[in-house]
Amino acid sequence: MNAALNRQLQTDSDLSLPEYRILVLLSEAPDHRLRMSELADGVLSSRSRLTHQIRRMEDQHLVRRNTCEDDGRGVIAELTEEGMRCLEAAAPRHVEAVRRDFIDLLTPDQLEVIADVFSRIDAAIARRGE
DSSP: OHHHHHHHHHHHHSOOHHHHHHHHHHHHSGGGEEEHHHHHHHTTOOHHHHHHHHHHHHHTTSEEEEEOTTTSSSEEEEEOHHHHHHHHHHHHHHHHHHHHHTGGGSOHHHHHHHHHHHHHHHHHHHHHTO
């Protein structure tokens, strides 16, 4: 499924699935900004890999990096206006593909089971403090 969704994004929007996820997380963040460490956690990526990804996205004017105002050591990734336009253009077709290739293939009961499974996994991990 991830490969199909990645192909759809590449074909329709010239974005990869990880790039799309980064744009979504930044669009949902306060002021469209996140510390790089938080962003890495959100996209399940190493900080090194994310740094390279963000650098490529900066070259496309989708994001920009700034020094963290709170401590001066951290780095903040910020969604640009161009990044928001790109996300808004990509989202409708991507959502359509997710529905077609996942949501619409399952019954409401099956979706409920999947939600329950992931809730249990999240709760178990949270209890361990990870």
